[in-house]
Amino acid sequence: MNTGTAGACGSCKGAGSAAAGIQGSGGGRIAQDGRRAVSKSLLSHPQTRLIELMQRINFGHVEGLHVRGGAPLFAPPPRVIREHRFARENGPRPEGAKTDFVLKAEVIDLFAQLEAIGDGVITRIEIQHGLPFRMTFEEAFAG
Numbered sequence: 001m002n003t004g005t006a007g008a009c010g011s012c013k014g015a016g017s018a019a020a021g022i023q024g025s026g027g028g029r030i031a032q033d034g035r036r037a038v039s040k041s042l043l044s045h046p047q048t049r050l051i052e053l054m055q056r057i058n059f060g061h062v063e064g065l066h067v068r069g070g071a072p073l074f075a076p077p078p079r080v081i082r083e084h085r086f087a088r089e090n091g092p093r094p095e096g097a098k099t100d101f102v103l104k105a106e107v108i109d110l111f112a113q114l115e116a117i118g119d120g121v122i123t124r125i126e127i128q129h130g131l132p133f134r135m136t137f138e139e140a141f142a143g
Contacts, residue, residue, distance in 0.1 A: 037102045037103075038102065038103045038108060039100050039101060039102050039103065040098075040099075040100050040101055040103065041099075041100045044071060046071045046072045046073065046074070047071070047072065047111060049072070049074060050065075050072045051103075051107060052096060053080070054125075054127045054130050054131065054132060055092055055093040055095055055096040055130040056092045056093075056096060057080060057082055057092075057127045057130070058082075058090065058091065058092055058093055058127070058129065058130050059082070059083040059084075059085060059090070059127060059128055059129070060080065060081045060082040060083040060126075060127055061080075061081050061083075061124050061125060061126045061127055062078045062079070062080055062081075062122075062124070062125045062127065063078060063079040063080075063081065063123065063124050064076075064078050064079050064121060064122075064123070065078040065121065065122040065125060066078075066120075066121050066122075067114050067117055067118070067119060067120050067121070067122060068119050069118065069119065070111075070114050070115035070116075070117070070118055071114070072114060092130075093129070093130035095130065096130075104131055106131045106132050106133070107131065107132065109132075110125070110132040110135065113135060117137060117139075120137060120138070120139075121137070121138070122135060122136075122137045123136040123137050123138060124136045
C-alpha cells in the first residue's frame, strides 16, 4: 500500500509531513518508511466527499470544482464526466466500501495543491483508477 508523502502544512494536526493539505485531526499511523501515514479518517467532510466521488468515477474527470480556503466545495456542483472502458472493470473502486484506509501519495498531493490554490476553481481533475492523475487550473498572471 502506498502511503505517499508531500510537504508539510500548517492545518495538519499530528500527522507529520505526509499530511500536506489534510484538514482533519488525529494522529495517523506509522508507515513502513517511518513517516506518519495519513488515513481517510483524518479528512474533513469535503475532502472525504471528494475522495468518495473520485472512487465512484474510477476513470473520468471532475470539472469546475470550486475551492475555498483550500477545501473543495460542492455548491455549485462540479461537472462529473465518467469514462467507460470497453471489456474492462468500470464500476466504483472497492476502497469506497471501506470506512478507513491509508491515503495514496496522489490524494495527499491533490489536497496540498488545493490548499496552495486557496480560493479558486479547478478547471479539471483527471481521475484514473479512482485516483487524481492530473489537474488543470487557472492562475493570475503576475507580470
